[in-house]
Amino acid sequence: MTKLAGIWRRKSVAQLQADAGQSSGLRRVLGLWQLAAIGIGGIIGVGIFVLAGQQAASNAGPAVALSFLLAGLGSACAALCYAEFAGMIPVSGSAYTYGYAVLGELVAWIIGWDLLLEYALVVAVVAIGWSGYVQVLLASAGVTLPVWAQHSMSDATMHYYLHQGLARIGLVHGVVPPPADGYRFNVIAAGVSIAVALLLSLKTEWGARFNTLVVVIKLAAVLAVVGVGVFYIHPANWHPFVPARIVGADGMGHFGWQGVLTGASVVFFAVFGYDTLTTAAEEARNPQRDLSLAVMLSLGVAMVLYIAVSLVLTGIAPYSQLGGDASVSDAFRSIGLGWLATAIAAAAVIGVTSVLFAFMLGAARIGFAMGRDGLLPAWFARVSPRFGTPVRPTLLLGGFTGLVAGLLPISEVAELVNIGTLSAFILVCAAVWLLRHRQPGLTRGFRVPAMALVAPLGIAFSMLLIAGLPRITFERFLIWMALGLLVYFGYGIRHSRLNPDQAT
Template structure:
């Protein structure tokens, strides 16, 4: 029983794909922006500024962006040199071996599925607000699941958006990419509109005191804000559908993270400069600020931008989920029944349907609550594995062609590992317990099914 049997790196690079290669560097950059910019900029910025940092939130975004960049550079190197639609799962298979790859893959399935389900519930709230604005009322029992604090029958809007995204992904990656690009352009337009208005209304006196909660508040804010950046890793799941993955994947990963970091810093700085930061502890701080300044139409457009932002987050993470599942099924760690693509659309339809049904059910009936924090620990764990893997492969495979190289090796990946470990340690203990339980369930499946049906097992 070889738990650490590894995929040959060269074989992994040459994996034959049945997916459609159609994504450019521009598409991948917008894919990353689509995954990153969502509730973070429209919700988290105000809460953190009001309760943790004050105007010094700009430094929190800088610190969190740097911490995330350490992992992003490692992702970029592995994506360019190895590829594969399994993202961190595939990198772990080549760097650590099968059992670690299974743990990472199982972790990513949890991360992406819970994230899509959680965001769909938030999306339903925003969309319902939009419907109310045009005098369309949905009964409350169709907006809450039976386990919510205010119980109903089901969250019909959350269910419908997951079903809609499932159908879109089934249609093919070209269609999904076009919709994502359109939605990203909408939310970027809304963000730029806010920037223009805020530049006209900014009052420098609101930036004093600049750091009312001190350096500790800035660092605590950075810990919270870090999760406004997660999602760029989903870009690496598109390796087998990228036209020139060695070039376009590093561009997509790094450019999307850089663009989002700049936007986060500018928006947060301006937001604390147009109204006093204690007033930002609201669910929609940007809309709240614009309404206080008398820009009612702009505030409404921000709501549309938030809906577009949450839609792209769900779309990209659902896409990443299906590609990780596909890679694991193709390797035999999950039933190979799912490792089939539609001849016309070149998409893993069976996987999309199964995952869509599961997430639609969760979204409609289960309150997400603290379970959403499992997304955080799942992301951090995957980042740590990738940072460790890039170090291992750097010394074990020195002759591997690397179109993109992580600078200052091994210090950048080590900083990535340490920053992720720091954030994991500061997560609630209940989140850690739930993560351990999920991983224990995964190990039961691995030893009862995956280890015997693995393609590498059968080849050996």
């Protein structure tokens, strides 16, 4: 029982602030605009280049702009809570660290273990999508990869190899015929995952400068979409703005206000990413001031651009024609601006790399924080004396995400991405609200306005979206959590820095 009591150990805010004041080996080199670029890089990606058009075609029609607005309001509740914590506890680890301060060690472990998987899988999913854009550009230049190197395995192939492995150890029986498509490995997706890990292993400012440049290119492309597209808008394409509800024979439907809400649930996953910048708290020059500003700035910029692009896309082309994987390029090609469509596709390839950068940085910094606290081996918290970065966990993540992106189909990976981030949002909103009651006198660089309204809304919105996830997502999430609890009770609880039996 004494051992189990350790799960409620908390790091006080004073302890965390003291940790921030000590030298961790990480270098404080990031200013406000570099932090904001990490946040913007994490938010703006497939949401603009793919989801805006797809959700207009499949769920919301021209009212997809309202879907983004609703999703942004829900995400803003969590963003405000992140901003208050970031200004008060400028320590690496983001939601993991905030949970440690308020909800105890076990909850902190669950959040950290959760986000390690979620951030890594975001990298894998985006890398697979990025590979598709690259191959389109290569094909336009007459370059085609061998068939086996173009894509990850299909669902059928993955299940075949999984069955073969389980059969060898006697867990399943019977014979499953091999799929027709055979073994495949997405070389480009795996390669970009490893390349981003190598970049993040170098000096933080080098990676941050590269990321800022990529974000500038991406923003220029988005502004070109709006600046040029506004002259080709036909207001008739916006009528009706909310198309009539259509229900199919299977009972499923789209359009109408229900379609707008469905669209909001889908695009919600394109309006977070600002949380990744808070994982770099110990690399910020002035974290108490800049972290909270960067969180709000990155989400604000992203939301303005999402809504503007949604209105332009549905204004220049009928929403029914926007369902492709490259909907922005398709829209401009449909009005005779093929040169701009190609330029946008190229900018998307460049710009999406900033999403990889943001989420891999976030995962590596969470692993670093957990290693420093003793919940993972100290190996994770060792910083390269030459580069001032946690090289080992970064390269480990690069190898893991490279294998996942190279081998697994995007549908299998994407199903797991969302539940962990939403769980973290719930806990952050609850924790900042609880801490406001427990310690109202703490110095806060930023205070959430209308806390009694904002925090519950953030919790409710996240719970609503979790409830809509498929059952298989919960099953796989529970398997990952069970594995995490084995690691915690087998290692973390005994090696925690807060364990009184642990030598300091």
